[in-house]
């Protein structure tokens with residue numbers, strides 16, 4: 350359960366609302382040469398299919414800014430333009446229809462540069478994300494962590510007041526760090542001091558498995574305490590995988606519904622080679638886009654209990670036969686173990702067809 354959420358101001362990135370009680374949204378970043386628009390569009394479409402709400406692209410030059418209309422139209426997601434060093438790129442990105450800007454006001458080139466960026470965002474009515482990342486030096490000891498978190502929060506609050514003073518309250522803030530104690534302290538401090546929505550993330554989290562675990566370890570305590578209005582899981586992996594990791598994290602915290610496979614860890618009692626079955630069922634469930642919890646269980650010990658508790662599921666069993674469950678009931682006769690996966694696939698196919706046609710299902 351998410352704790353008492355602080356009530357933040359609400360901002361809009363395209364059609365996606367952030368803050369003000371809106372569901373926690375998922376962001377990703379495209380990872381291709383900005384000139385390779387085909388690949389960027391493909392990555393964003395895949396991310397969208399995986400559950401992404403907002404896409405971000407790097408805008409290192411004017412040519413990249415000019416791809417925004419096509420990336421928006423074909424990628425199917427609201428687009429945030431990520432700009433460093435040259436404020437003119439942010440101004441051009443806003444002109445080209447970006448749904449939001451991500452800048453570090455400290456590296457844009459001074460007050461006039463920030464003023465120009467804020468004016469461009471205000472003219473289009475789009476939000477600015479103020480990104481403050483900590484350095485990569487490890488922090489030694491609790492006091493150093495607190496001091497560093499305090500610096501990040503002070504920097505973020507200073508930029509927020511400067512942008513607000515320019516008449517633009519549509520702001521969100523990110524304070525990312527690789528160091529989880531610092532990430533935690535900075536975001537909690539900021540949440541206590543401001544109603545600006547927070548974009549949460551762990552920087553340079555790592556390869557898929559290590560990065561997902563690190564992100565979950567860092568983000569879950571904050572999200573559970575109602576801190577964080579939008580998230581990105583940064584991985585050295587395709588954007589769709591970042592999105593799946595973020596989605597699974599939100600699902601695990603009960604903040605989002607989506608396809609979910611509950612499968613047993615397997616042991617010496619397992620009746621079949623279970624992990625490929627669980628992976629195939631997960632892939633099918635994701636491709637069908639059904640927000641169901643499906644159990645895939647290896648034997649009759651815990652299998653029937655878990656499969657009954659899920660929306661549907663299979664439990665392989667003794668004597669070469671297993672059971673298919675739906676809505677807590679056994680569906681049909683025992684199936685030969687070799688045919689049980691196919692029976693589940695047929696059932697899920699039927700559910701997807703019914704969902705498309707708007708038919709109620711038991």
Ligand code: SF4
Pocket residue numbers: 613614615616617618619620646647648649650651652
């Ligand atoms: S459900 Fe059966 S096979 Fe799976 S871990 Fe439990 S006892 Fe082992």
